Amino acid sequence: MNDLLIYCIPAFGVIALIFTFMKSSWVSKQDPGTPKMVGIAESIQEGAMSFLRAEYKVLAIFVACIAVLLVFGGLKSEDSSPLAAVSFVVGAFCSALAGYIGMKVATKANVRTTNAARESLGKGLGVAFAGGSVMGMGVVGLGVLGLGGLFAIFSNTFGHDERGIAQVMNIIAGFSFGASSIALFARVGGGIYTKAADVGADLVGKVEAGIPEDDPRNPGVIADNVGDNVGDVAGMGADLFESYVGSIIATMVLGAAFINMPEFANTNGMGAVMLPLLLAGLGIIASIIGTFFVRVKDGGSPHRALNTGELVAAAILLIGTFVLCKVMLPDSWTSIGGVAITPLKVFGAVIAGLVAGLGIGFITEHYTGTGTGPVKSIVRQSVTGSATNIIAGLGVGMISTAFPIIVLSGAILCAYEWAGLYGIAIAAVGMLSNTGIQLAVDAYGPISDNAGGIAEMSELPAEVRQRTDKLDAVGNTTAAIGKGFAIGSAALTALALFAAFKTTYEGAHAGEVLTIELTDPKVVAALLVGGMLPFLFSALSMQAVGRAAMAMIEEVRRQFRDIPALKAGLHAMNRNPGKPLAEWDEEDRATYEDAHGKAEYGECVEISTKASIKEMVRPGLLAVAAPVAVGFIGGPAMLGGLLAGVTVTGVLMALFQSNAGGAWDNAKKMIEEGFEVNGETLGKGSEAHKAAVVGDTVGDPFKDTSGPSLNILLKLMSVVALVIAPMI
């Protein structure tokens, strides 16, 4: 039975990919609308793809170098294997491919969402969500196919005994490392890109030149729309891909400890190793079924439609998980450390992960959502100026770390109490098993955002923009929840990888017990340095945004200066300050209309691409070099301290920055929507609004660059530790 099961796993991946392909073809078949719309959409798609190409070029070199190092490192000791390099390359390829497919379809879905929204809200939702599910199902499909495939091949080669599986696990840890490498480029590079483009376009276009947002006369406008895809689709996708495969691999490593137990004879010892893969497979089926429940009629609530889909998937997962635990695990056994485990307890650990993920999401919404207490407090503090707005936002960000950490710690304690270290790892898998539909919902957001931009640029009727705005508003909420979820899953994955690191190290250094004692000052020193890294990493990525934005600003200024049509158009606008277009004199209007589409969007895209890829080198090197240096020089205990430090402050700083950014953003939105403070109705142009714009600008790199990048930092460092564990 067992061998057959092993070959079944990749089949789940194939099912997901078939679904991906079907959705993708369906999206392509939708009508993209007017020629103007098609033109704009093509520019965005071209920009996004050219970013990916440029990124993947650098990545290819990076991957090749690391692969060579892994081959040499693998030859060094008999517990490591040069084949880890193969897994590494496959992991990188799968993640990159998932990103490519997801972006390609997302940049098709955006314009088709706009066009569908010309008919109805429901149709718009349908297209946007279909586009998002390509990203979601692509990620889980390629993750399960790649990981399951490698496991099937290598376990066939090395055998299913303890020694063989240990070898296999050392090798396929490389898959996770490959995924992390892509995530580093996609999240950090993408994060820098998206904010550099956003700030550049806004600062010169909106503030200096005074043209509206999403106006096609702004040379940076396409780069800005590309940025949404690069950061929120590809970046988020790579981030969750990394968590997804990382948590599965860590659980497999820890499950391998039970192989020789007589209780596991039923499954040839493999029950606990196979369980995370099967849960992932189950998640694929649940997600696919869930997508069918995402539908809305005009006047209905897109938010509820997305929720229904997620709930259905969660329900299926719940029942399925219970069955799988019962089938794959013995009635009871005793884990290392003396924890007595039963299938029900493992099921409990999975639930703990699921609940923690949802819990962190909801807490995030509480601290960042429009109309919530904390966001209102920022709005009220905006009335007294930017300084109080900033202080209030920083305060909300800091305080918002408390409950997520308590929920996370609670889940850790429960999962450990019930099922030992294995419980913690399987809790991470539980949190992530619904990644398919979760990511579909996440990616739906930027697609809707883009759809709105396209509606604006193609000058469609106001009702279309209203519909896309409605879709987009839901996207903002789901984005906030998604960010909280991504942080929570990163933390749990990092912990699972940390436990796997210890197990792998001990397995490779027979008989040695790795103690990482907090009363050992070496560990404390490493803990301090590790804790400092997220601060340094955040600062480096924020400074990178600043420099990249500067390059962008100069290019936009140059175009306004050097392109005659644009320059004339701006002059025409300045001759008619505040007047609606219809009241301008004939000639000015003609000049203004003529400037439409005359900007060299490609130049801006290229500059932003180059700057962001150049700027991510330093933080990227830091993330890879730190664990390698500490591991080889200071030894495994110090490396453990380093990982613990980076995990603790990484999670905290990610929550702090993401939530502060989200809260500032929505405080600005509330003011724009005319919230009342002390009887005075606020609105665009009020002093409070100016203060809120400052907060929002500060929050942008927080929530879209430095905050999310930390997810990658902590996972990447843990996975590097896991990979080098047999070598140090």
Place this chain on the structure above:
Amino acid sequence: MNDLLIYCIPAFGVIALIFTFMKSSWVSKQDPGTPKMVGIAESIQEGAMSFLRAEYKVLAIFVACIAVLLVFGGLKSEDSSPLAAVSFVVGAFCSALAGYIGMKVATKANVRTTNAARESLGKGLGVAFAGGSVMGMGVVGLGVLGLGGLFAIFSNTFGHDERGIAQVMNIIAGFSFGASSIALFARVGGGIYTKAADVGADLVGKVEAGIPEDDPRNPGVIADNVGDNVGDVAGMGADLFESYVGSIIATMVLGAAFINMPEFANTNGMGAVMLPLLLAGLGIIASIIGTFFVRVKDGGSPHRALNTGELVAAAILLIGTFVLCKVMLPDSWTSIGGVAITPLKVFGAVIAGLVAGLGIGFITEHYTGTGTGPVKSIVRQSVTGSATNIIAGLGVGMISTAFPIIVLSGAILCAYEWAGLYGIAIAAVGMLSNTGIQLAVDAYGPISDNAGGIAEMSELPAEVRQRTDKLDAVGNTTAAIGKGFAIGSAALTALALFAAFKTTYEGAHAGEVLTIELTDPKVVAALLVGGMLPFLFSALSMQAVGRAAMAMIEEVRRQFRDIPALKAGLHAMNRNPGKPLAEWDEEDRATYEDAHGKAEYGECVEISTKASIKEMVRPGLLAVAAPVAVGFIGGPAMLGGLLAGVTVTGVLMALFQSNAGGAWDNAKKMIEEGFEVNGETLGKGSEAHKAAVVGDTVGDPFKDTSGPSLNILLKLMSVVALVIAPMI
């Protein structure tokens, strides 16, 4: 020899107190100047003392409650003793008394500095520094007298064998707890007070009413000046008092492990226990000698004068420490954990602490000083508005954590390598042994700042204000260095206390080895929660400032509205916008002059006092309750994880916030002084200046409230753990 030595220690304390008394009488004898100056100074002193009285009233209740709990806790097990309550009360009393004396003299020295500055710069420096040295020497004197006295009494009672000394150490750990309790109130309450008063006075006075800084027509102006004393004199003093006694006690606890070693027979086993006390005594002598070298002629540099004093003290300390190590310690012995220790190695550990303290100070100056690269980068980013100013400042704050952490970790590793856990604790003592002169220099800053304010309010000639400004400018630099030093010493003290906690726990639970393993998920969960506390604590104290400032703002507004003379004065001013006073018409000028001194300063002081004491309850309870709850419910390993978490993120957040705040402050100063960016000379009123004011306002609670409060949080939690160690 040994018994005699024990009784010598308190004598060092007495010497320091005699010196304190002499300096204090000398200050009192100086001429306070004109009746107007005396009046203003009296208001400030009255306000400061009324704050202390109000604070000490609440403190008395708090101390009484904790003392009762300690009596009951001490009766619970035979390793703990109800006498710890006595030490606790004595510790609290000594710290409170040091604060009282320091504040009393500082608020005498301020006006006398102003008056001396009417004669010359050198005389001004002399008075200000004399005032500061009362705080400095009072702290070390009462610390050494109290601690040395208790040790002499209790060691006489319980005997000098291992069991007796263990009892004594458990008892006098309470002294450190007492000091921490005062520090909590002084630093957190004082921090809230000073910023609430500052923001309240500035926002209504400067921004709304448009009157200049330090103008006597502003009802909040006295409260603002009181705040400088409350926060920077009493708060800083209590903070360093806590570090000072905490590091000494921790070293004594760890030194007690060597009592039974035959190598220590020379000193009846007490060499390592007595060494930190003797180092403190040596530091007192060194500091006193150092103060004689602080003198400057007119035209000379006050900065160099202060540096000379500190260098002389450091040199004496260096030589003396070497001799003490040679005399008190055997030629070589082997510590627990197998570290072979020699006197030279212990000397090395002391030096590591000293160098780290200085190193962190200089790094802090690099990131926050006027004219340095990082501060210039903030200035340049101010040209594009408040948002970029804020982002740049946050970036500088985050990046500024890197080198201090590396220096600190380096010192930890060296000290441990050379002399084991004892080395780490003695390194903390080394860092702090010069506290006497260090704190004198720190307290000199706010005295000079006050002196400037008094010169302004008493309308003295411009040259006097110029001289006090020169004194004050040096004070800003020393304040930044002092803050870095306070954070570094807090971190090292917390680690030393952490090691003492483990030792004490193991001593009280005979045979049990306390392992705090990072691979134990319970420890990791506690580490996460501990890491979160500094974020929560910072947010709570920032929000407290906001609310307290609001109360203050309302009071200032009320006075402008309800006091006829003030209202008329403001109207007169508004009738002559921008005109120098000499050009106003007779009647307006008379009305304006008449408003002078009509504000009810006392009301503002009282409101600020009440609000700050009320607001510090929540963060204070958090700091005490968290370790108690985790210790009794989760056990010692989880408590260890909690402490490690709070130490790591506490140090990082303290550095981040203090340095960001300092950098913003000086960026604003550089703009005011006319720094050039892209050929454009900036200055007051420029757009860049407006942006920098926002940054400075955000930085104020960062650097004066939430940042420094974290020093207390991490030490207090460690000391609570140490005290409850025998009970859990």
